[in-house]
Amino acid sequence: MMMELMPVWLQAGAGNPLREFLLENILTGLSEAWRPLVADLLTWSLTCALIMGIVQVTMLYCTLLERKFVGRIQDRIGPNRVGYWGLLQPFADMVKMLTKEDITPAVAHRSVYNLGAILVVPPAIMVFAILPLSLGLVASDLSVGFLYFISVASVVIVPIFMAGWGSRNKFALIGAMRAVAQTVSYEIPQVLSVVGVLLLAGSLSTGDIILAQGTVGSGAQASQGFPGGWFILTQPIAFVIYLMATTAEVERTPFDIPEAESEIIAGYHTEYAGIKFGLFQLSQYFMTIASAALGSVLFLGGWMSPFPGGLLQTLGPLNLGFFWMGAKTLLLILGFMWLRGTWPRLRSDQLMGFAWKVLVPLSLANLLITALLGWLLHGWWNASGAQGLGRSAVVVVAFLAANGLLLFGAMLGFGRLRAKGGRPDIRFEATGVGSSVEGAA
């Protein structure tokens, strides 16, 4: 029903109305052999321009929002001089970064140093290809969408290491080493926590994952997938693990030890000035936005309206999907900023211990429980022929109960481990030198 409301404006290839329009009205003079290719390239370029526009503006105002929001948390006002309410502050920052002198350390390995700053941006832009704006408004709905996101996003670590190594600065190298170790460690819980979602959705494509979260009666109920509504209801633990691992992946507080300014100046971008420093910030903000958007796709139903029966999904002829998608993404971004405003930074050993000793076992257990329960429930409704709201309610209640049990068991288990030998050592403690040795003893 809802499928017809929004034409596939961004979808690549045949069927895109923009492409058809170009073919029929603009490109009539070209030879038959070239017309489809030129039309494709033009449509793709326009889509790229649209994506870049949206993402850039979001990024610019995310910086302002973060400064305002964290400012309020810390009882400050935040930037309010440039433009009304500081609304032009991002542009002032941009001009400042563009016009600052670029200082390269004499001892740095110039090509690696410069390439690091350049290569850190492309992966952060490329991940946006699979993120849907609304129903049908997705640039490239790959069948391996989630895998594409994860693989492209994890490439960012290579230029980060290049930056740290090429700078030939001890602090930069320490920062880069920490960044690699952290990103690599937290990628495991991130991908493992999402396997449960993929298992219930039965697909890796972002479009299918959202459709599989269709609430009963919204008209978007997919034929395949699990009838449990948004995956935050059936996979709450996975959602929390995903958020924590993502915070670590994009190196935000409390997992920002690769750029801990009180220990190692600015980490891997210590030696970068002006626009090159800006490129690192750009990449980090892009990744934060993309991860928040992916989080809302995976767990919060993407462009779906949060109300039962698809209320406010459409307003007249307009599909409000882009509004809901934006609102959910913004909610997660605000969550990241809130964390930054309230949490202290973790210590290196706590950080690594938390990934491998808490998050990985927990996400493995979660996956196991999801698979078993999913199989049982699937068998149950095939045998009994249960349907509709009743079936969804049973599925959600069963999963919530299982997640509650898992959480209880995990707390019990970790508590016992800690009582036995201080492992896993993830406490915050105000000890000085030697505390990490104690933790490892």
Added chain:
Amino acid sequence: MVDNWGFIAVLTLVAFTVPLIGLALSWLLRPHRPGPIKQTTYECGLETIGDSWVQFKVQYYLYALIFVLFDVETVFLYPWAVAFLGLPLFALVEMVIFLGILAIGLIYAWRKGALEWV
């Protein structure tokens, strides 16, 4: 499908031009007056002692090794998860065994102290 990847090829090109445009703009606008003091390595006003390209803690490589193991595991998990609802009980049991073996591996690494940050 080819169309989708074609778009990604175009987006990749755009993605690579974005930082280059930024650098070019900045190159046009910024001053350029390098000096020996300016170009020293940043170290809080002190001169750096020794080379920065040093041998590093082996701890990082241990984590990298475990990471490779688990990353390969997730590659095996994905196709299984996507096809899960259509698979017979055998596939579920098999994956439980697979996960069990991995969990034992993790416990082994844990007990051996490979997960301790020294």
